[in-house]
Amino acid sequence: MRAMFNRCMECDEIVTNPICSECLAEQMRTAVAEDSPKLAKLIQGINTMGETLCLFCHKRVGLCAHCFSKDVHELIAEKNPQLAKKFMAQFDFELRTKIADFE
Ligand SMILES: [Zn+2]
């Protein structure tokens, strides 16, 4: 029998709280659009293959929330560092500790 869990294709961690990037992107767009509708349009979900199904829309999840947030955070930081800080406070999937390590 196959295990009922799935690892993230990017960081290889087990995806414990599966939310697909489409659903995350939707939430992120709404939050970012308050400050920058233009930037919000750039946030796109990624289609991935995985064993785990999204809690909301039941699409397959192959990327953990942390990795997707990190990618989106990088995108925002490039265009608008101020907004990137706000984003990090709202979508804090262990981003803070990772960035602290990096600095
Ligand atoms: Zn990951």
Ligand SMILES: [Zn+2]
């Ligand atoms: Zn979903």
